[in-house]
Structure formats: structure tokens, C-alpha cells
């Protein structure tokens with residue numbers, strides 16, 4: 001009698017401990033600590049002038065099936081072509097914009113035009129300002145992305161004083177930087 005009364009609760013405790021430890025073991029590898037990041041569908045860079053310039057603009061980046069659609073609207077430029085690139089660092093703190101570093105080049109390629117076989121990911125060619133100093137451009141680029149090593153999020157858009165010749169190394173001889181804007185995540 002006494003022996004039976006003692007052994008039943010003991011068995012229950014052992015069984016419960018077994019349950020608890022096995023459920024803990026199953027939970028930790030299958031459940032991530034944080035939920036997955038939502039997919040980014042749109043990004044934006046608000047361009048501010050570097051010291052001594054008055055260039056302003058907005059560049060939006062939108063995910064499409066064929067790549068990232070780039071829409072640029074820039075004002076107060078000298079009429080003509082201006083180098084238009086994504087630079088490595090999203091840092092526009094320097095007066096001359098040099099804090100943004102060189103062209104964004106995660107694939108180790110030479111500088112080129114937007115349609116060149118070999119180019120920096122950040123090589124978007126030129127935008128051309130009309131007589132009023134306004135430049136507008138729209139195109140889809142398959143080299144840009146919002147994730148992985150070629151992600152442009154957190155990098156910078158730079159507009160140059162002169163045209164990118166699409167061949168000079170390492171940056172197309174486009175001259176000083178007249179505007180800079182950090183690429184951030186936008187509301188879809």
C-alpha cells in the first residue's frame with residue numbers, strides 16, 4: 001500500500017519533466033528570435049546641395065519585376081549632362097560630399113555607363129538638365145536591388161557638376177559633387 005502511493009506521484013513528476021524538456025528542445029531551433037524583415041518595395045533619396053551649390057531633387061526607387069525603377073527630378077543644375085551615381089556610403093556630412101565615398105561597387109567591376117557590360121552597380125550614367133536647370137529621368141535598372149550585397153539601401157545618390165564620360169576610371173571624370181542624398185526606405 002505505502003509503496004504504491006509513493007511511486008505514482010513520482011512517475012508523474014518524471015513524465016512531466018520529460019515533456020517539458022522535449023518541447024523546449026523542439027521550439028528553439030524552429031522558431032527564429034525575431035520575425036523576418038518585411039520586403040522593401042520602395043526607397044527614396046532627398047538630394048541636398050553641397051556647399052556653394054543650390055541643387056535640390058528627389059530620386060525614388062521602386063521594385064518592379066525587371067529591376068528597380070529609378071525616377072529622378074532634380075533642379076537648379078547648370079544646363080547639360082551631369083554624372084548621376086550611387087556612392088558607397090550614405091554619408092552626406094562633408095561640405096563637398098566626399099564623405100559618400102566612391103561609386104558603389106560591390107561586384108569589383110570597372111567604371112562604365114549604365115548600359116555597359118561591366119560597370120559599378122552605382123553607375124547610372126548622366127541626367128541632363130534643360131535650359132531651366134531641371135533634369136528628369138526614368139528607367140528600370142536590373143543591377144540595383146533592395147537586399148543582399150547589391151542593396152542600395154543606406155547608400156547615397158550623388159549628382160556631379162560635369163558629365164560622366166562613361167569610361168574614365170574610377171569615376172567618369174564628372175567633377176565635383178553638387179548634391180547628395182541618402183537612400184532610405186520609403187512608404188510603399
Ligand SMILES: [Cu+2]
Nearest residue numbers: 083084085158
Ligand atoms: Cu558620383
Ligand SMILES: [Zn+2]
Nearest residue numbers: 103111120123
Ligand atoms: Zn562608377
